[in-house]
Amino acid sequence: MGMHLEECEEACFMAKGKVSDIIIGRLPIYLRELTYLAEEGREITSSQELGDRLGISSAQIRKDLSHFGEFGKQGTGYHIGFLSEKLREILKVDRVWDVVLVGAGYLGHALANYGGFIGKGFNIVAVFDNDPAKIGQPLGRLIVQDSKDLPKAIKEHGWKIAILAVPASAAQEVTDVLVESGIRAILNYAPVILNVPPGVRVQYIDPVIDLQHMTYYL
Amino acid sequence: MGMHLEECEEACFMAKGKVSDIIIGRLPIYLRELTYLAEEGREITSSQELGDRLGISSAQIRKDLSHFGEFGKQGTGYHIGFLSEKLREILKVDRVWDVVLVGAGYLGHALANYGGFIGKGFNIVAVFDNDPAKIGQPLGRLIVQDSKDLPKAIKEHGWKIAILAVPASAAQEVTDVLVESGIRAILNYAPVILNVPPGVRVQYIDPVIDLQHMTYYL
DNA sequence: TAGATTGTTAATCGATTAACAATC
């Protein structure tokens, strides 16, 4: 007759209902702060302490976590190692994801050499560019490959995540190739909204947007 | 007796009440899309078209804009040049802000050489680092300066905006120096929450957070 | 005029907070 509901929840940490994207967006921030607490040698924390460090109310943290299970102990708080592990499972970063980087400009260079991905669930395994002057050149520990080989490589390796660091003018056409080849998540540094079919996620990073957001208050 | 309320609104485009931060955060995205429409040679658009391009409802766009004035014409839509100008005024990017960059690593290199700031209201005018091997070296069109001279330079030039591209371990102490010297807005690429006093704004960019957000859905 | 689209109101929807029983 299959698993009981309770068993499944214990085994998979499936959310009871559909959890809103705004809540999912906070989980990586909780996880990051827990990592810092662990590095400080701490073993236990509370929703109050976590909230104080993050500028979030303790009630919100407890409510967010409650969508996925009961991870704390009344009177005590949360075991940092345990909660971190659960968050990694929920976010599916209890494994290492291969990431393909497209664009070998200054930004691609910075990303390929960034030490912050590994240990957080991500490994940049290949870099592609369409500039003949860049193809074949080393970039960090990788060699820049020809963009025309992207579809084949993505399909062969089954890559699901891409980082897009190409000019705005090329972003949509590269995206079409990525999606067509099987990419399901794109971190887009190009300052344009991408058109993608349902089932493909995009996150945007544009420093100009953030700067203009702040100047409003100056 | 001073200005009438209507005159002030026409002259300053002050919001009628306090406008929520979530609305302010969308304005730069509207402005960016309007710029693309203008580049395509378009002169008029509608809340419907803008919404379709951005994946936002037309009602939301009209409501957001209505907090600041009446920028459209019934039956016609919005004049792209006019609305862009108004948004630049509201966001205070109808001028060019000097920006100081702290951190001359790979990321600092990418930021200093990024052509997307100028024309959007920002100009990186100086780069600082504390690494003796980097101080004095050229970075794009700039020369890396010694971090110990940061306070004096910020005060002398009256810089208000900083981009932080230093390791996480140094971010808070650099922030303290920046704030103490007069910086009021920080774009933080270090993966840590910064403690700043009221009146200082921070925006965060951390690719790991965005990637972990997306893996939830994979 | 007829058609289109704004600005705004009221209704809906969703997120956050406050409070507290449960319990470690």
Next chain:
DNA sequence: TAGATTGTTAATCGATTAACAATC
């Protein structure tokens, strides 16, 4: 036990959407 903190409920708060009169 007494004190502390969770998980959850109900209340509040705020954001989004639908609808439409106004009007270009």
